Amino acid sequence: MSDDSNDERRLQAELRVRIDNLATPHAPVRGPFPYSVPAPGAVAEPNMPNMPNMPVRNLVSVLPKIEYKEQHEEEFERSLEYVGIQRKILRALEKQDTILTAREAYTWTKDSVLGGKRRSPILALRLCYYMRSLGYDTFASIKTAFDPINQVKTAILRLFIANPDSEMRGEGYDHLYWMQDTHTGAIYPKAYKLRLLANPPVDARRDAPAHALHLGPSFNAQAVYQQFLQHQQQQQQQQQQQQREPPHIRGGEAQPFNPPHLNEHRESWHRIYDANRALLTMGRTDMDSLNDTLSRSVQETIARLLETD
Structure with a gap:
């Protein structure tokens, strides 16, 4: 019994020593340790260093980081709408809203471009790289397309959000959110919805077969632009035909409908x-013959x- 009691006292002594060691703060080895070791039963309060109030972003960029300073550009005057969109972007980052959708990027760009005096593609391009400098994976691409209406070649500005699941860049891989003619300034509405169907559905609208589009991250820019121009050309031809046809007026005012040739x-x-x-005047028996x-x-x-x- 004495041996058992001695072993029990020895274990209690070792446990007491361990508790005392935990309650005693350790000396720093390489610089001050930011956290103090709490005593048993106390609540740990870390001594965090003073950090500036910066937006927290969990962005894992797939594009190289760039530095963009728009104030150093020549002949660049920011409109109130453009500055307002920049503030919206900064507020989104402050709220840790790190997911940028193509629809949101399109809305920001549209509000900043349409608010100015002219629909310049330079504004859309500048806002794209402004977002890029803040950590968003936005980039631009320019592609040459043929304008069948004016019979000239034109350059199309296309703005994308890089797809983190793809190692390839460009159409068919990344998410398009903006499409604009650099010559005329024409903007394709809701470009984030563009995805060209190789085989349009059977029940597609017969009055607009060129717009067999559905939601998707990729598109064929050349084919979509050709279809868009063809649709514009058809609308212009219909308007011109309606203007050439004189209105059918009888007596200078609208007349009630009268069946012809009755008299x-x-x-x-x-x-x-x-x-x-x-x-x-006849009875029911003669109804059939009558x-x-x-x-x-x-x-x-x-x-x-x-x-x-």
Whole structure:
């Protein structure tokens, strides 16, 4: 029994030594340790160093980091709308909103470009690289396309959000959010929805087969732009045709609808009237025979009207 009691006292002594060691702060080895070791039963309060109030972003960029200082550019005057969009972007980063969708990027760009005096693609390009400098994976691409209306080649500005799941860049891999003609400044509405269908569905709208588009991250820029220009050309042709056709006006004002040629065939219509009147005076036993007579009379009258017309 004495050996068991000695072992128990030894274990208690070792446990007490361990508790005392935990309660005693360790000396720093390489510089001050930012956290103090709490005593048993106390709440740990870390001594964090003073950090500036900066937005926390968990961005893992797939594009190289750039430095963009727009204030060093020549002939660049930011409009109030442009500055307002920049503030929206900064507020989104302060809220740790690190996920940038193509729809949101399109909305920001549209509001900044359309608010200015002219729809310059330079503003869209500058905002793209402003977002890039803040950590968003946005980049630009310019592609040459043929304008069938003006019979000239034009350059199309395309803005993308890099796809983190792809090692390839460009159309078919990244997410398009902006598409603009650099010559005319024309903006393709809601470019983030573009994805060209190789085989349009059977039930596609027959009045606009060139717009067989659905949601998706990729598109064929050349084919989509050709379709867009063809659609514009069709609309212009329809408007020109409507302008060439004079309005059909009788007597300078709208007239009520009157069936033509009724007076010329008064006798034929009187025959139908007489048959209807006879129908009211006869009994039910003669209804079938009278209906046959009336049907023949109506058919003969209609045939005669068609022959005379």
